[in-house]
Structure formats: C-alpha cells, structure tokens
Amino acid sequence: MNITVTPVNDAPVAVAKAASASDPTNFTRNLVLIAGNNQNAGAVLEACDSSDIDNSILSYAWYQGANAMPFSTAAHANISLSVGSYTVTLVTSDGIATASDTITVTVFTPCDCVKELAAKVQAARLKATDRDYLLARLDAACSAFAKRDFNKGVHQLELFQTRVDSKVAPTDPATAQVLDAEAQKIINAVSAR
Numbered sequence: 001m002n003i004t005v006t007p008v009n010d011a012p013v014a015v016a017k018a019a020s021a022s023d024p025t026n027f028t029r030n031l032v033l034i035a036g037n038n039q040n041a042g043a044v045l046e047a048c049d050s051s052d053i054d055n056s057i058l059s060y061a062w063y064q065g066a067n068a069m070p071f072s073t074a075a076h077a078n079i080s081l082s083v084g085s086y087t088v089t090l091v092t093s094d095g096i097a098t099a100s101d102t103i104t105v106t107v108f109t110p111c112d113c114v115k116e117l118a119a120k121v122q123a124a125r126l127k128a129t130d131r132d133y134l135l136a137r138l139d140a141a142c143s144a145f146a147k148r149d150f151n152k153g154v155h156q157l158e159l160f161q162t163r164v165d166s167k168v169a170p171t172d173p174a175t176a177q178v179l180d181a182e183a184q185k186i187i188n189a190v191s192a193r
C-alpha cells in the first residue's frame with residue numbers, strides 16, 4: 001500500500017491596523033486624524049498581526065479604495081493622507097493563497113473638528129452667556145484656521161478652555177472635561193503641524 005501525503009496549504013490571516021504618526025503606538029481599525037496644517041496628516045499602517053498557520057513567509061500589499069495598484073508592499077508603512085475619508089485594504093499572501101482586511105482612515109481639518117466641538121457646546125446644558133461666549137470663541141477659531149492663522153486659532157481655543165475651566169467645571173465637571181479634552185486635541189494637532 002502506498003500512501004501519498006499531499007501538503008495542504010491554509011490561507012493566511014490578514015490583520016491591518018493604523019495609528020497617527022504623532023501617536024504611533026495607539027493602533028485602531030477606524031483611525032481619525034486632524035490635519036493640523038489644513039491639508040494632510042501622517043499615519044502608520046501595520047500588518048504585523050497577520051499570520052499563517054503553516055508559517056509560510058507572507059508578503060503584503062496595501063491598497064487605497066478600489067485602486068488596482070498597491071501604494072505600499074511593506075509590513076509597516078508610513079503614509080501621508082490629505083483631508084478626506086479613505087478605506088485601506090491590506091492583502092497578505094503566502095505565495096499560494098491570499099487574505100484581506102479593510103480599515104478606515106478619516107482626516108479632518110481643524111475647522112471641521114471645531115464645528116464638532118461647537119455641536120457639543122450646543123447640546124450641553126450651559127448658561128446662555130457662557131454658551132454664547134464659547135460658541136463665539138469657536139467661531140473665531142474656525143475662521144482663523146481656515147485663513148491659516150494657526151496661532152490665532154489656538155489662542156481662541158485657549159480662551160475657550162479658560163472659560164470652560166472657570167464657568168463650566170465648577171457645576172458640571174464631566175462636561176467641562178469633555179469640552180476641554182476636545183479643544184486640547186485640536187490644539188495638539190495644530191501645534192504639531
């Protein structure tokens with residue numbers, strides 16, 4: 001009796017993740033970035049969690065949207081993305097079989113983020129005088145960022161934070177913390193531009 005053993009190849013498993021270039025250890029499958037310069041933001045793509053049960057050597061290819069050509073074939077890729085929403089697909093191959101994994105990256109302008117913060121101010125229970133002051137600071141910040149006057153925009157956000165700390169924090173510390181943190185995220189992104 002002859003027994004012939006035919007090697008069976010199992011497909012690899014693709015696992016993609018992305019992080020901000022300014023925070024390159026905090027990986028996620030749905031990355032949100034702020035383009036501190038109004039134009040683009042850096043991201044790190046990582047394929048190292050991909051695996052193959054046969055321990056085959058894996059190759060990688062990263063595709064944006066429906067593009068037929070990969071923009072990178074590295075396991076670890078540094079990229080720059082302009083403002084917009086993207087789907088990024090990792091295709092990993094063991095030479096015979098392939099697998100894919102798709103993640104999303106969204107890049108907002110500072111003004112986009114300021115508008116989201118303004119919606120949170122609108123939704124919060126604040127005294128009318130405080131709400132009007134905070135919205136005016138955000139409006140001024142948005143205009144300044146749109147004109148690329150980044151220092152003025154940051155200054156308006158700092159005035160926003162000061163008012164939140166002095167008028168909102170004493171009665172509603174939870175809301176104050178959220179508003180403060182959101183403003184700080186924008187300040188950090190703009191300061192790192």
Ligand SMILES: [Ca+2]
Binds near residue numbers: 009010052053054056
């Ligand atoms: Ca395999």
